Amino acid sequence: MTSPAIQIFSRDEILAHLPQLADILHSCVTGGASVSFMLPYSHEQASAFWRGVADSVGRGERTVLVSINAEGQLTGTVQLIVDQPDNQPHRADVAKLLVHQNARRCGDAGRLMQALESVARDQGKTVLVLDTATGSGAETFYQRAGWQKVGEIPRYALMPDGEMTGTSVFYKFL
Numbered sequence: 001m002t003s004p005a006i007q008i009f010s011r012d013e014i015l016a017h018l019p020q021l022a023d024i025l026h027s028c029v030t031g032g033a034s035v036s037f038m039l040p041y042s043h044e045q046a047s048a049f050w051r052g053v054a055d056s057v058g059r060g061e062r063t064v065l066v067s068i069n070a071e072g073q074l075t076g077t078v079q080l081i082v083d084q085p086d087n088q089p090h091r092a093d094v095a096k097l098l099v100h101q102n103a104r105r106c107g108d109a110g111r112l113m114q115a116l117e118s119v120a121r122d123q124g125k126t127v128l129v130l131d132t133a134t135g136s137g138a139e140t141f142y143q144r145a146g147w148q149k150v151g152e153i154p155r156y157a158l159m160p161d162g163e164m165t166g167t168s169v170f171y172k173f174l
Helices: 011-016 018-030 043-058 108-122 137-144
Strands: 005-009 062-068 074-081 091-099 127-133 148-158 164-173
Touching: 005 011, 005 108, 011 018, 011 043, 018 043, 018 074, 018 091, 043 062, 062 108, 074 108, 091 108, 108 127, 127 137, 137 148, 137 164
Parallel strands: 091 127
Antiparallel strands: 005 062, 062 074, 074 091, 127 164, 148 164
8 A cells, every 4th residue: 555645735736626625625624623613514614614724735834644545535634834923933823634434544644744744844944833622532643643742621612413522732843
């Protein structure tokens, strides 16, 4: 089995692959991932989200990385948000690490994060920050990937089904 390729997508590439990106997001939300959206969640809502991301990429506010399998299908994505306050030019936020449910446990998330860290270094970033649902598989993934947990905020957000969840905040020095 060939490892997925990791690519940076431009605004136009995001728009050209909108159905696949929307499918990844829809898969994650309907699978219960706490990534800011509530059920019921439609492909139309996912497409609208990605159109907004494309515009943000076009303004230079973020970088979107995607994993592409040997068949040319998108399997995952992650974002590096570089639009930060003037006193934080060395920092970026990591957002929306998403891997389609059909592509999980194949290493896509790890490869996406390694590539994201490389891109961040190339952009002069030395501190990355993210948050994820407390007690989730993502929390365990980040700890295993060398991220440092700062703490937890109870009752931070709702899961897609409406259940309250805390969030765990992480950072990583590059």
